Amino acid sequence: MTASTIVLTGITTTGTPHLGNYVGAIRPAIEASHDRNVLPFYFLADYHALIKCQEPERVRQSTLEIAATWLALGLDTANAVFYRQSDVPEIAELAWLLNCVTAKGLMNRAHAYKAAVQANEDSGETDPDKGITMGLFNYPVLMAADILLFRARRVPVGKDQIQHIEMARDIAGRFNHLYGEHFVLPEAVVSEDTATLCGLDGRKMSKSYDNTIPLFAPEKTLRKLVMKIKTNSLQPGEPKDAETCSLFGIYRAFATRQETEALRADYAAGIGWGDMKNRLFEYLNDHLAAPRERYEALLQAPEKIEAALQDGAIRARTHSVPLMQAVRASVGIRPLAG
Numbered sequence: 001m002t003a004s005t006i007v008l009t010g011i012t013t014t015g016t017p018h019l020g021n022y023v024g025a026i027r028p029a030i031e032a033s034h035d036r037n038v039l040p041f042y043f044l045a046d047y048h049a050l051i052k053c054q055e056p057e058r059v060r061q062s063t064l065e066i067a068a069t070w071l072a073l074g075l076d077t078a079n080a081v082f083y084r085q086s087d088v089p090e091i092a093e094l095a096w097l098l099n100c101v102t103a104k105g106l107m108n109r110a111h112a113y114k115a116a117v118q119a120n121e122d123s124g125e126t127d128p129d130k131g132i133t134m135g136l137f138n139y140p141v142l143m144a145a146d147i148l149l150f151r152a153r154r155v156p157v158g159k160d161q162i163q164h165i166e167m168a169r170d171i172a173g174r175f176n177h178l179y180g181e182h183f184v185l186p187e188a189v190v191s192e193d194t195a196t197l198c199g200l201d202g203r204k205m206s207k208s209y210d211n212t213i214p215l216f217a218p219e220k221t222l223r224k225l226v227m228k229i230k231t232n233s234l235q236p237g238e239p240k241d242a243e244t245c246s247l248f249g250i251y252r253a254f255a256t257r258q259e260t261e262a263l264r265a266d267y268a269a270g271i272g273w274g275d276m277k278n279r280l281f282e283y284l285n286d287h288l289a290a291p292r293e294r295y296e297a298l299l300q301a302p303e304k305i306e307a308a309l310q311d312g313a314i315r316a317r318t319h320s321v322p323l324m325q326a327v328r329a330s331v332g333i334r335p336l337a338g
């Protein structure tokens with residue numbers, strides 16, 4: 001048997017999964033989890049959460065909700081290794097060793113850090129590093145450790161993360177050059193064909209815009225939120241443009257091709273916004289009702305989620321413990337006798 005390709009991605013535990021996360025990241029990852037030619041490593045990046053969020057309850061709640069979401073949607077945990085970052089202590093340990101070979105200048109160029117400095121400068125602040133923690137500054141190194149520790153070849157990420165994968169390659173190359181070929185150079189996998197959804201206000205659906213529809217919002221809330229999605233002032237009977245419409249975009253991300261084409265024809269025929277919103281709500285609700293029920297049941301049984309994560313951590317550590325042992329020895333940290 002040939003070794004499966006390791007595909008790895010992390011989910012930062014600071015929010016509640018929304019429709020945009022589902023379509024853009026969760027659904028493709030869960031589909032891939034059933035493919036026996038790949039060995040997926042999916043993890044809850046709770047150490048990353050601490051970079052942006054110092055509210056302990058929110059970190060805990062988000063970890064619970066994200067794990068419950070992935071399990072409720074049918075993540076194949078017989079194949080995929082599903083774990084919590086903090087349950088694999090080798091990650092933080094490796095991050096330190098990587099810190100010691102990473103040029104500070106490389107980190108100075110990281111987009112997230114540069115954006116924070118820029119925001120300080122724009123606001124007339126005299127200290128460009130005001131409010132910036134070492135966590136934020138160093139975050140690409142922790143991310144490199146996440147990836148390199150499992151010798152992941154492919155890393156599915158959003159466009160905003162490509163630079164971090166390139167940094168992980170740089171760091172891996174430097175470490176390998178100094179201490180031997182421990183690490184595989186990872187590649188970012190950015191899928192062009194996954195949809196991006198618009199949120200309530202018509203901008204991209206994103207936690208930072210506060211315009212999201214939670215994936216497993218209770219039925220009533222889901223209806224209320226769909227009714228709030230911004231539309232234009234065209235009247236029923238007037239032909240409408242499907243392509244530029246948030247409602248259509250969301251529908252299309254869930255529907256079959258035929259259903260989408262049928263709806264497109266209804267737009268041309270002048271479907272009213274009220275009717276369209278009802279139709280979108282009914283459609284989403286039909287599709288989400290069953291996993292939502294499983295999700296709610298899991299939230300009531302956190303011990304099941306915990307057990308799944310512990311199982312994942314055990315599997316993850318069968319990879320990380322031996323690699324870390326070799327890495328530690330190669331830098332000169334090893335027993336003095338025997």
Ligand code: TRP
Pocket residue numbers: 008009010011012045048142143146147155156157161
């Ligand atoms: N930083 C990533 C994000 O914000 C999440 C993440 C953490 C990650 N570690 C990772 C993604 C390792 C891929 C690989 O989206």
